[in-house]
Amino acid sequence: MSQAARALDRIFRAESGPVLATLIRVLGDFQLAEDALQDALTAALESWSKDGLPASPGAWLSTTARRKAVDRLRHLRIAEAKSSELALSIRLDQEAHGPPDELEVSPVPDDQLRLIFTCCHPALSREAQVALTLRLLGGLSIAEIARAFLVNEATIAQRVARAKQKIARARIPYEIPNRDSLATRLEAVLSVLYLVFNEGYLATSHGQLVRGDVVADALGLARSLSALLPDEPEPKGLLALMLLHDSRREARVSDEGDLVLLEDQDRTKWKRPQIEEGVRLVEEALRMGRPGPYQIQGAIAAVHAEAPTATDTDWRQIAVLYDQLLHYERTPVIELNRAVAVSFAVSPVEGLTLLEGIERTGALEQYAPFHLARADMFRRLGRSDEAQGCYRRALPFAQNEQVRRFIELRLHGTDESSARSCP
């Protein structure tokens, strides 16, 4: 791709979501809006490379897409379009012949919120919510989504088509939820965005540890959401959480491609500007006096980020924050994280006692991080035989190649150290 083409691609990606959101409201039809936007992008490619960028690319694309929609509807009308489409086509026709200053359409921020809440409507399955959000708001192609989730393209295409059909036929409204339902509806949006981020960041069962494009998409969407809902603290908390995790991206993988634990990371590789923004956002959100799970997780990430070295980490503070998080979500994984914090704040023996409680439920038996946390506590107590046993139990459940290599290194490492301790 040439430099100019790359620049255009960047603009297209940034503008597509907002432009599409407004087109869907104006046209009242997802498919027509997408087709019209595609026509406008094709026109832009030709016109912009010849005449240069317009002053407002978003408004240019919106206006052109609307004209293209009128063209498409004219064709439909010839092919005996449905009466509702006819009426719309006539209305758009009249608007197109109005005074030129009225013709200029700019993307409306509220439309993006409408689109976010529609894509993440609870009547759609989680998989459909994720695919629609990435396709319509993130501007990822079907092929890119398929690659990110290791699903074949036909499956993703069908998922997106079926979701759009359900929105139209079951009449899922294109609107921002009212005050009463905003909190519950927002939960779904936040968890979709966090799932997208984690898919990119953790790249489960994937050769690669971090998938930059998906991470960037999730970050961008969280950033718009938090700007669109400035009075809501949880979107700020989520954005902070993502920024703080992502600030450690470079340090998380060694030159050999191995996973590096938080305590072993080279903290000079952490991105300071991102940390500063993340910490500032967490503080801003918490000052609003309505704490929630994403703000607390953001606060935990901030405590880690602010420690100059691993041994300086304020584990007491982290243990307290995990206690608070358990009030919102009592899940075995959060209990595991709290046990790890306690093992550093108090002692590994305390941590192991908490882990025994989790083990009795059997919930994390197939979760490698559980066995790894336990192995680490045994290792810190110098009980290397028990540590080895835990590493071996973790091995079959390693989420990806990097984790598997990490466990094998540790198994090997403990072998060596125990061999050395033999007289």
Place this chain on the structure above:
Amino acid sequence: MKYALLIYAAEKDWAKKSKEEQGSIYNEYMAYTVELKKSGKLLSCEPLDPTSTATTIRVRSGKTVPTDGPFADTKEQLGGIYVVDVKDLNEAIAWASKIPDARTGSIEVRPLMNVPEM
């Protein structure tokens, strides 16, 4: 005495049929509807959109939990239907969540198919 005649059929089989076969079944349905209407015994009839447009509502601990897809549990049985005319799916879900059995059972919300001649 009033009766509800509930139609159960495999959607997959319908999709596999040719356009001609579908057309002939459709005409059969139309003829049947006309016959029933003429007999004066028809109270109402409502063809439904396919299950891909369905949403199932459950109210648990006071919270409305919608899930994508049709009702698919054999432990519960069809106990009745309401047909409502509302603005959109959100309003339909709001009414569905007030049905007493939503607290222990499930309410499937399915759009009616738009067949003008019926």
